[in-house]
Amino acid sequence: MSFDAKAFLASLTELPGVYRMLGDDGAVLYVGKAKNLKKRVSSYFRENLASPRIAHMVSQIARIETTPTRTEAEALLLENNLIKSLSPRYNILFRDDKSYPYIVLSKGKYPRLGFFRGNPDRKADYFGPYPSSWAVRDSIQLLQKMFRLRTCEDSVFANRSRPCLLYQIKRCSAPCVGHIDQEDYAADVQVAAMFLLGKQQEVTRRLTKAMEDASSRLHFEQAAVFRDQIQSLHQVQEKQFVSSNKGEDVDILVAVKEAGQLCVNLAMIRGGRHLGDRPFFPSNAGDSDAADASAAFIRQHYAAHPVPARILAYPLPAEEERGEGESVLAELAGRPVSLLESRTLAQKAWVEMAIQNARLAILARNQASAQQEARLAALQEALQLPEPISxxxxxxxxxxxxxxxxxxxxxxxxxxxxxxxxxxxxxxxxxxxxxxxxxxxxxxxxxxxxxxxxxxxxxxxxxxxxxxxxxxxxxxxxxxxxxxxxxxxxxxxxxxxxxxxxxxxxxxxxxxxxxxxxxxxxxxxxxxxxxxxxxxxxxxxxxxxxRKTSKLESLPGVGPARRKALVARFGGLPGVLAASIEQLAEVPGISREMAENIYSALH
Structure with a gap:
């Protein structure tokens, strides 16, 4: 039965929403979102379609299902969830990635500097996201060297009686044993946070003033510490040859199609510092071009990850799609978001580097694929198997x-x-x-x-x-x-x-x-x-x-109150195991009979 597009389009709403195109067998061919469902779905039934791939998909449509939403942002989130769960054959699909890593500064008397992966909350200050865990750990090592903040867990920090090795190698100021007072440590935390926010010039100004004040008071050792911090900061700025002095947050998104591969490379600028990049290779790309891949990545990636103030895209989406993208991303972020092409020298350097890295990723992927195919052929030959191994x-x-x-x-x-x-x-x-x-x-x-x-x-x-x-x-x-x-x-x-x-x-x-x-x-x-x-x-x-499940939790007749009394009396499971029946019976709420049952269950 052929699909009656004219009758279906006449009944469509003009609200935003998601549409699902299905084939004869009921399988989902394509999932898309629309600012205006009627206008978007109608565009698939024009005479001149954008590509042969889309024309082939339309020829297989048996029916279309739609889900109107209140806003375009809701449509984007729903589209992303459906693409991940249904894996339609005509959608360019980017795999679900783990959440991006962050640098975290905990709150409290002596905040801890650490690595965090997950959904940030308000219990700490988070800086990022970073494109890789390596980028986070590299930045943490840099901050340890410059500002000597603690990285140990709270349980370790609370039980130190002498400084650890990090203090000896000048990577921590040892607040655990009082080698630095709370006020000075808080100042280091504040300067580190400013550095992570991209305020390097303000950090340099503050450190220079602190060094001069220490020198004027003849505190030369303290002045030397500030001097070393300033030198480390200058070294970092020299390494960041593609940095920005504006302290801006920008994502650089380039899509490159070469040698039979389609790669989307995402580079991250946070606080004006280039934090590295990450290549993505989509599935179901078919004969899609770089612009299609770029648009698909923007919809899928930013529906699940933080949106920066600006995104530099290459190639830039078409004007209509760019406008829709900016509006829905702004709705998700709660502030204006710009999709731009590179204009300044720094922006062009960022984009050119991202393009080069995408090409290198394609080359490495093809080389690895060729090596693996040679290994599979060698394995088939060695085992004398009649069929190729996949x-x-x-x-x-x-x-x-x-x-x-x-x-x-x-x-x-x-x-x-x-x-x-x-x-x-x-x-x-x-x-x-x-x-x-x-x-x-x-x-x-x-x-x-x-x-x-x-x-x-x-x-x-x-x-x-x-x-x-x-x-x-x-x-x-x-x-x-x-x-x-x-x-x-x-x-x-x-x-x-x-x-x-x-x-x-x-x-x-x-x-x-x-x-x-x-x-x-x-x-x-x-x-x-x-x-x-x-x-x-x-x-x-x-x-x-x-092993985390205590034997105390399975004792007959022992509820939370009695468990608490046993732990208070004997200090934990080892103490309860060592106790005699008479000692167990001395615990409030434990009768002689119950003590015998507990002893029997534990022994």
Whole structure:
């Protein structure tokens, strides 16, 4: 049944909102937002469309669904959520990234300088965001050197009896033991905050005045400290060769399409300082051009992340789309936001550097992709597999003497690790420490859906382990009728040295040991190590969770009040464990009978 566009458009509202274009099979083809739904959706049914890709999409439309919203900003947020959840094939999709890192200055008597990732609140002062954790840690080291602010956790700070190593190497003024008074420390915090806000000239003026005052009072050691701070500040300003003395917050957004790749590179200027950049490679880009990618990135990125006052874009979106973008971003930010092209020399330098970095990212990505394809071909040849390898899944088991056993399954696909497909399995109902049973359970749980005809089967299964683990994993596949899936075990070599691994087959084939420099072995090691990391991370989290749950919480008849009385009397679980029945019965609210029950439960 063909889509009756004329009848549908006649019924459309002119409110802002989101539209979803669906195909015959009900799959969502495209999600978009509009300031005016009727006007925007009508534009898809003109004679001359913007690109063959859009024309092909329109030819597949079976129906269109719309959701009106109160404002364009609400439409933008809804569009972003739907794109992430539905992954429509005609939307340029930028992956969900972790929240950006910040520098945080806590509040209190002696504020702490630290690294923060998440949603900022009002409990501290936040500076950023930064494009990478490396940029944050580099800035924190710089601030430690210049202003000697503490970076230790509050629990450590409160229990220090003598200065730590950071004081010895002149990276902290040791407020924990009173080597600096509160007033002087507060002054250092204030100057550090000014520096982070881009007020370098004001910081230099204040430090110069403080140095002169200290010299006039013959406090030459203190004057030398201010002198060193001024010199460090000048060195920073010299390094920031593409900086601005206006202390402005700007994002530089460039989209470059070269060598079959489309890259959007985001660089961040905060407080006039260039903090670095980050490349993004979208999926579903198809034959979209750089302008399309730039517009899609602006909608998706700033719906979830802070909006600066200005965004320098290359290429600049069309005039109509730029106007819509500025209005919706201003609504999100609560202040005017400008989408501009570079004009000044500094702005042009920022944009040119971002373009160059995007081209370097494309080159590096293509080189890495070629290397990975060569590794896959070498692996197929070494294992004598009839079909090319595209998807590899690797299993590993982690536990501590049988405690909190966790199995990991990591996925390699598309020439890289595919973290969205990773899985962890909390292993239960087996004898503690039985790695073979744990492996069998993990493989069975992972491929149960594959046996039912759902999901994507791997081209190769890696098992981190020797003959026993491989036999257990193969038995699980046999139970599911999936023994046709290729499988090998990766047994660690002598003294667990990399390069000495032996590949174990589930059938009668002799074990295979590849040369240490073999590209196939390097790929196996990369995937195996990632499975090991993912398993250990999950195991440690489970173990920590289990150990944080006190035995006191599971004692029969002991509620919060009695637990509090027990902790107050004995100082915690070790003290309660060491107490006799008579001592337990002395605690207010604990009868002799209850004391016997508690003692019995704990012992």
């Amino acid at each position: 998807r590899i899944e690797c299993f590993d088991i982690s536990h501590t003497m049988g405690e909190a056993t966790v199995a990991s399954c990591v996925v390699y696909e598309g020439n890289r690790m595919k973290k969205s497909d990773y899985r962890r399995f909390n292993i239960r109902d087996i004898q503690a420490g039985d790695d073979y049973a744990a492996m069998r359970q993990a493989v069975s749980r992972r491929y149960d859906s594959i046996a039912s005809g759902e999901g994507t089967a791997p081209d190769l299964i890696l098992i981190d382990g020797g003959k026993g683990q491989v036999a257990s994993a193969f038995a699980a596949l046999a139970d599911l009728g999936l023994t046709h899936l290729p499988m090998i075990g990766v047994a660690k070599g002598e003294e667990r040295k990399p390069g000495l691994e032996t590949l174990i087959f589930p059938d009668d084939r002799e074990p295979l040991q590849l040369p240490p420099a073999h590209p196939a072995l390097h790929l196996i090691q990369e995937v195996r190590d990632e499975a090991h990391r993912f398993a250990i991370t999950g195991h440690r989290a489970q173990r920590s969770k289990a």
